[in-house]
Amino acid sequence: MGTYATAQWKGGLKDGKGTLTTKSGVLKxxxxxxxxxxxxxxxxxxxxLIGAAHAGCFTMALSAILGEAGLTAEQMDTxxxxxxxxxxxxxxxxKLHLTLKAKIPGASNAVFQDCAAKAxxxxxxxxxxxxxxxxxxxxx
Numbered sequence: 293m294g295t296y297a298t299a300q301w302k303g304g305l306k307d308g309k310g311t312l313t314t315k316s317g318v319l320k321x322x323x324x325x326x327x328x329x330x331x332x333x334x335x336x337x338x339x340x341l342i343g344a345a346h347a348g349c350f351t352m353a354l355s356a357i358l359g360e361a362g363l364t365a366e367q368m369d370t371x372x373x374x375x376x377x378x379x380x381x382x383x384x385x386x387k388l389h390l391t392l393k394a395k396i397p398g399a400s401n402a403v404f405q406d407c408a409a410k411a412x413x414x415x416x417x418x419x420x421x422x423x424x425x426x427x428x429x430x431x432x
Contacts, residue, residue, distance in 0.1 A: 312336070330376075339385060343372040346417045350390055354411035358396065361407055368394040374423075385423060392429040404431055 297319070301310040311321040319336075327333035347370040358365055371391045376383045390412065396404060408429040412418055418425055 312341075339374055339376060342385070342417075342421075343374050343388075346374075346388060346415075346421065347372040347390065349415040349417035350411055351392075353415035354392075354394075354408060357407045357410050357414075358399070361403060363396055363399050363403070363407075366395040366397060368392060368396075385421075387424045387426070388421065390425065390427045390429075392427065393432050394429070395432050399431060401431060405429060 295315045297312060297314045299310055299312050301308055303309060306326045309323060309325050311323055312319045313321055323335055324337055325333075325335070328335035329337035329339070350372075351368050351370045354368065355365060369392070373389045373391070374385050374387065377386055379386070392408060394404065399407075408427060412425060412427050
């Protein structure tokens, strides 16, 4: 396995506190708790990190696919929206929505849309999530 992250938790669900740490050190004992996850308190949460991972992976995959088409992005900005939803007795993330705005010199909209669709289907995080993933992609 190439990388890892760790989580530490102390206490109950609503009164407990946890920390997240990544191998790279980008996150180092970064706090998270119930309020950060479900009540929009300041701080990170697992869903936010999944959204960042998906946006980053998709955008890198698109860069590779554009390169195969002889194109290079001047800039790509990708947002990944997701939410925890009630699922039977528990909760699940069932839908993700990617919004991409890109400046790609020489790209036609048809080629751009094709490349974006391939990136959405092929990025490793998309494959991992197996959720309903929608995409709005536009050239600026």
